Amino acid sequence: MVAQIGLTPSYLRESGRGMAAVQQNISRVLELREKVLRFAHDMINVENGEIAASCELTAVHLDRAARGSIAFEDKIQALAQKLMG
Numbered sequence: 001m002v003a004q005i006g007l008t009p010s011y012l013r014e015s016g017r018g019m020a021a022v023q024q025n026i027s028r029v030l031e032l033r034e035k036v037l038r039f040a041h042d043m044i045n046v047e048n049g050e051i052a053a054s055c056e057l058t059a060v061h062l063d064r065a066a067r068g069s070i071a072f073e074d075k076i077q078a079l080a081q082k083l084m085g
Contacts, residue, residue, distance in 0.1 A: 004017065005052045007019060015083045026039055026040075026041055027040045027041055028037075028040050028083070028084075029080050029083040029084050030056065030084070031084070032072065032080040032081065032084070033076060035060055035061050035069045035071055035072065036058060036059070036060055036061070037058070037059045037061065037068060037072075037080065038056065038057070038058045038059075039056075039057055039059075040054065040055065040056050040057070041054070041055045041056075041057065042054050042055075042056075044073070
């Protein structure tokens, strides 16, 4: 999206500019499966309150030592269920 408004890698490089994400608001948990969390993120235009963009993300819970996916612990599943509820 940022490239579509002109903030391309070449623009940033040539102009000596940069970008930094300073806030992310996770709007809602959509789904939790054994090893998968699906959640949504909405970007709100602070001037008019309208949704400027929406993003749905799917994340897999990993065991970094075993280098594979692993089920969420019961306490994490319970907390996620509350957020969906």
